[in-house]
Amino acid sequence: MDPRHRKILQSNRSNLVQELDPSKLYDGLLSRGIFTQDIIDEIQIAGTRRRQARELVINLEMRGSRAFPAFLECLRETGQEQVVQLLQNGDSPGPPVPLPVRPTPLPVPIKKTKDGDKPDKCDFTPQPGQTVQLDPLPSPYTEKDISPRPRPRRDSIQNYKMEASPCGLCLIINNVDFEPGCELSNRKGSDIDCDRLERRFKSLNFDVIVKRNLKRKHIQQELSGLSKKDHSNYDCCVVIILSHGTEASHSRFPGAVHGVDGPSVPVQNITNYLNGQHCPSLQGKPKLFFIQACGGGERDTGFEVSPDEFTPSAGGVDDQTDALPVSSSSDSLSFSDEVDARATLPTSSDILVSYSTFPGYVSWRDTQTGSWYVETLDRILEENASTRDLVSMLTMVNSDVSQISAKGLYKQMPGSFNFLRKLFYFQTLPQ
Structure with a gap:
């Protein structure tokens, strides 16, 4: 156009x-x-x-x-x-017609009625008639909790600046068709996730780049190319990966994602391409990673609670030392003549990694409607991005996904590793 x-x-x-x-x-x-x-x-x-x-x-x-x-x-x-x-009237439409003030809609349960749910790294074929059911658990968020409230748009101690137009690049890697020799099944339904996220992030004023069916080396090449771009005129960068996943040794961020040829790329390597050391034009700017993939092969059967006892978990990741990355400022200081002559930030600062599932567990995907995590994330962003910060919205995603059941038995718990220094609000276009 x-x-x-x-x-x-x-x-x-x-x-x-x-x-x-x-x-x-x-x-x-x-x-x-x-x-x-x-x-x-x-x-x-x-x-x-x-x-x-x-x-x-x-x-x-x-x-x-x-x-x-x-x-x-x-x-x-x-x-x-x-x-x-x-x-x-062209570019000067006159004063906009005021829209009625309305509260942000409450999160609603996701109705799962298809029989094609399967984990992203398990050869699981549901039997005819099997459905995905919601546990009868109330949302912990009340209308008062999520009512819109004004927020500043300029950079401050509290908020990242998000005023550039477009506000940043969004790279989506969508691995669907896996090579026969790698023993990984094709990810039917992933194209639905990809289309949904492409539309959503375009509506949030990102330039979206979509790559499909990449081998490991091509995933690395795309990330390397993204890190070498000049992001000086952008305020943010987003990477979304839809693929099979697995556990991997790590010192910062757990998990790894597979290329369509089989070999995997550790999530911590993925984040390293855009950290403050390797991508100078993104220093001090938020770098967001969304990973729709299994974190391992274990299936979570959950535990029984009564509706009035249910409260959302305050955690979401296990308490391990590698959840708190330790970075050295020696690389930054090497550019200075004196120790206190240069202000520095930790190498892993301004990074958030959102996982579709708890490390070690499978991530469920409906072959007809897409993955639980992406469908919920898209809905929460649509309903709340104009008023809520990202971490608050991801907590809402965690809550809603945790209430879904596959075959009335298996559960899923998303989570995130958050090393942002400020609140992050998306740049929403007029609605």
Whole structure:
């Protein structure tokens, strides 16, 4: 799409969400080849008219040069002339129409009804009729807990600066089809995760790069290339890896992810590419890693609790010395003539690694709807990114995923290693 047209859509998104009737546009956009039926289906399952309108506009921004003119034609054909006039005002749409103040929706249970759930590194085939059921456990978050509250956008002691546009690069590595000799099954359903996260991080104003079916050496090459880019004009960097995983020896971050050829890359090596030592243009900026992969081969059967006794765990990772990385400032000081002549930060500072599962355990993925972790993460970001900091949202993800059961038996517990120095808020575009 022409950047000017994309800017018009983005600057008018609040008004479009309020005024647009997306249901009248689907046939026209489909017949003109702007959207496929799969895209329309994805938009329609967003729910309310307003949510469908927002998803339609976000998807429209990703289409080609014909998308904007075709969109205007469809609006005229369906009698939405007021919206046409709004868009034809160009880059100066006038004062936005105020949206009604509404509380952030409470997290809701994820209904798992498909029979294709399987762990990311186990040859598990569910029997016909098996379903994924939710334990009848209430969410620990009340409406008061998650109500929106104002927050500063500039860099401060409390918050990272997130004002660049785009705010950063987001690399997604999606390993689906594994080579026969590596004895790892294909990851059916991972493309759903990938598409979902690509849309989400584009809506959070990231430039998204998607790579599919990478061997170990190619994973390393992509990360190396990312570390060598100039991030001076960005405020953040995100890496998302969807693959099979395993346990690995480590001194900082546990686990490893497999290339489609079989060999794995340790998570701590993945984070090292972007740390303050190896990627100078990201020094002091948040570096976020999301790992959808098994942490090992063990299956968690959980333990029984009564609903009124359930409280979310304050931890999420085992208490080991390698959970607290020790970094030396000697490398930084070597550039100085005097010990106190240069301000330094720990090498592993400003890094957060979010894991789909507890180290050592399998991570579950529905072959029809995608993984539990990614589906929940996407929903929590959609509902809360404009008002909540990242760590708070990941705690909500942990809580919701922990209440899902595979075959009424197996559980999953996400967690994160957090070495951020400040609160992190995503840069959300107008809704």
